[in-house]
Amino acid sequence: MSIGNICLAILVFSLIIIIHEFGHFIVAKINKVSVIEFSLGMGPRLISWGKTPEGRRLLFLKSTQYLNEHPEFEDNTLYSWKLLPFGGSCMMLGEEEDVDDERAFGHKSVYARMAIIFAGPMFNFILAFVLSLIVIGSIGYDPALVTKVEPGQPMAEAGIKEGDIITEINGRNILLGRELGFYRSFHPFSDTPVEITYERDGEEHEVTVTPELIEQEDGTQKYMLGFSHNSNVIRERVGVLGTLKYAAYEVKFWIFTTVESLGQMIRGKVKANDISGPVGIVKTVGDVVDESSKGEDGGVSKVTLNLLIISILLTANLGVMNLLPIPALDGGRLLFLIIEWVRKKPLPEKFENYVNVGGFMVLMLLMVFILINDVVKLIPV
Numbered sequence: 001m002s003i004g005n006i007c008l009a010i011l012v013f014s015l016i017i018i019i020h021e022f023g024h025f026i027v028a029k030i031n032k033v034s035v036i037e038f039s040l041g042m043g044p045r046l047i048s049w050g051k052t053p054e055g056r057r058l059l060f061l062k063s064t065q066y067l068n069e070h071p072e073f074e075d076n077t078l079y080s081w082k083l084l085p086f087g088g089s090c091m092m093l094g095e096e097e098d099v100d101d102e103r104a105f106g107h108k109s110v111y112a113r114m115a116i117i118f119a120g121p122m123f124n125f126i127l128a129f130v131l132s133l134i135v136i137g138s139i140g141y142d143p144a145l146v147t148k149v150e151p152g153q154p155m156a157e158a159g160i161k162e163g164d165i166i167t168e169i170n171g172r173n174i175l176l177g178r179e180l181g182f183y184r185s186f187h188p189f190s191d192t193p194v195e196i197t198y199e200r201d202g203e204e205h206e207v208t209v210t211p212e213l214i215e216q217e218d219g220t221q222k223y224m225l226g227f228s229h230n231s232n233v234i235r236e237r238v239g240v241l242g243t244l245k246y247a248a249y250e251v252k253f254w255i256f257t258t259v260e261s262l263g264q265m266i267r268g269k270v271k272a273n274d275i276s277g278p279v280g281i282v283k284t285v286g287d288v289v290d291e292s293s294k295g296e297d298g299g300v301s302k303v304t305l306n307l308l309i310i311s312i313l314l315t316a317n318l319g320v321m322n323l324l325p326i327p328a329l330d331g332g333r334l335l336f337l338i339i340e341w342v343r344k345k346p347l348p349e350k351f352e353n354y355v356n357v358g359g360f361m362v363l364m365l366l367m368v369f370i371l372i373n374d375v376v377k378l379i380p381v
Helices: 004-032 063-067 110-139 179-188 240-266 278-292 300-322 330-343 350-376
Strands: 035-052 055-059 077-093 146-149 165-169 196-200 203-208 214-215 221-224 227-229
Touching: 004 035, 004 077, 004 110, 004 300, 110 240, 110 300, 110 330, 165 179, 179 227, 240 300, 278 330, 330 350
Parallel strands: none
Antiparallel strands: 035 055, 035 077, 146 227, 165 196, 196 203, 214 221
């Protein structure tokens, strides 16, 4: 993978992170919470932009010593770009400790604090919706179109033909071709009959199809219905209302897919090699750029659209992951705030700190495992 692709991947990842942190930032400002530092990246500061009584000044900082020696920055937000290109932060006054200041995070109402914490993931979903509008407005959406029916197999016997659009399977609404593909992955067919609703010439039809055990090329047997469907290849343009509808559905699709994938992982149906962290994401984005630039139809527009599509997946995924009720994540902090709202008083500070520190350590260990896993996958076998 080229250096250019790595830089492009980091740029995409950074945009998603900065939008997430901006959600915390803007809602904190609305609620008059003092933001100490808003940063992109982690680790030592490379460049910081702060406001002094004389105006704005660009600062090149190697450590926090400069800030300690210049108290004029204490009451203003410091905007920083840090060394490690992954992650970001919105550090608020009184976020981790009790501060006797009306601008402190801890002095705001539980509703204000919940709004500030929830705003990060919410802005990820908003970004996913905006990007979906651009993609669907440009190339349309992917209908769950039947592209091939194998003669003599269950779907053909049930009367389904090429060109039919599947709208429901076993009671689950289907609007996207990819959604049908993910459903088949998460819910492999067995000898249990499958209820299918499909559309032909504007009319809906319902059939019950029993999968058949069919021998594969590798000699194994698998229950199949005997059909192929559109999977993000054929696109159908829609009007303004249709674009809004399918953009919202695109976000919903990736949110539900992420949640269902987490369920598969908890049940042990997802292998370690299927899990990716920042390094794996950079490689995936780089691969998308390489594949998009190949062929006669490759070019800037195709690369851009495919980057937007993968950005929708990543930002929706980040929003969901941050809402998990795990200490040190937004979801864990929201859980503490919900408990505070129910109890009418906060949990003991010492208990909350212990849980957060423990959760952070577990999270760091998980990140190290994922990082090692990503690097191992890059090593050719």
